[in-house]
Amino acid sequence: MQDKKIVGTCTRKDQFTYEEELKCLQVELLKFQNHVKNKGLKILMIFEGRDAAGKGGTIKRITEHLNPRGARVVALEKPSDIEKTQWYFQRYVQHLPSAGEIVFFDRSWYNRAMVEPVMGFCTERQHHKFLKDAPVFEDMIVDDEIKIFKFYFSVSKKEQNRRFESRKTDPLKQYKLSPVDKKSQGLWDEYSLSKFMMLSSTHTTNAPWTIVRSDNKKKARINVIKHILNFVDYPDKININKIKVDKDIIIYGKDEAIKMEKEFKFTLKTQ
Numbered sequence: 011m012q013d014k015k016i017v018g019t020c021t022r023k024d025q026f027t028y029e030e031e032l033k034c035l036q037v038e039l040l041k042f043q044n045h046v047k048n049k050g051l052k053i054l055m056i057f058e059g060r061d062a063a064g065k066g067g068t069i070k071r072i073t074e075h076l077n078p079r080g081a082r083v084v085a086l087e088k089p090s091d092i093e094k095t096q097w098y099f100q101r102y103v104q105h106l107p108s109a110g111e112i113v114f115f116d117r118s119w120y121n122r123a124m125v126e127p128v129m130g131f132c133t134e135r136q137h138h139k140f141l142k143d144a145p146v147f148e149d150m151i152v153d154d155e156i157k158i159f160k161f162y163f164s165v166s167k168k169e170q171n172r173r174f175e176s177r178k179t180d181p182l183k184q185y186k187l188s189p190v191d192k193k194s195q196g197l198w199d200e201y202s203l204s205k206f207m208m209l210s211s212t213h214t215t216n217a218p219w220t221i222v223r224s225d226n227k228k229k230a231r232i233n234v235i236k237h238i239l240n241f242v243d244y245p246d247k248i249n250i251n252k253i254k255v256d257k258d259i260i261i262y263g264k265d266e267a268i269k270m271e272k273e274f275k276f277t278l279k280t281q
Contacts, residue, residue, distance in 0.1 A: 219263025
């Protein structure tokens with residue numbers, strides 16, 4: 011008896027393997043990309059998070075079958091001496107999407123909200139100025155009809171350390187290791203405070219944050235794609251019931267900030 015082939019449709023998650031569900035969602039992403047091209051839409055997706063949180067792997071699965079002519083990944087190196095003298099957002103502007111394009115930022119201007127202040131790569135004044143300027147900059151982007159998705163991948167300290175150790179022994183992952191990675195575990199609390207400040211200051215109606223619990227990489231990837239598909243329209247879209255997100259994985263940015271504030275207050279009381 012021949013197996014039935016299922017094309018372009020999904021059933022319940024517990025009836026499918028990760029690969030099958032991912033393939034189904036990637037078909038939907040292709041439909042979405044075709045719509046973006048046909049309508050001349052401009053889509054920007056920002057992926058942030060601690061080192062080894064799973065940003066790059068998720069971007070890879072999203073873009074795996076997209077047409078590269080209409081989908082770009084931007085992963086900038088540290089700024090040059092000239093770029094350091096420019097308006098902070100200047101080097102990012104040239105990479106924003108044109109009509110019919112989807113652009114993925116593997117880290118973005120939010121380096122100044124997390125890595126730079128924690129590692130001492132910017133001054134306190136520059137950090138606080140950024141937190142005020144970023145929402146204004148993003149409002150300008152949205153006013154130019156660019157739709158923004160902002161994802162923050164939240165990995166636990168234990169899981170981050172496990173992934174760092176894996177990178178040390180896996181020759182295919184060793185290129186990911188950096189001096190900054192080695193300091194991340196020791197600066198965990200500093201990064202947590204910077205994350206809270208970032209969410210509190212830059213989660214806006216026009217450009218909200220979506221928190222992704224990413225200790226389980228596969229669940230994170232699947233739910234990020236589902237979240238995207240929930241917030242975009244395109245022809246022949248899959249049934250909405252088949253792209254429901256796991257609310258334990260996908261968290262509203264404002265809710266995460268409130269939760270972190272309560273945790274900080276509790277910690278201060280118990281010290």
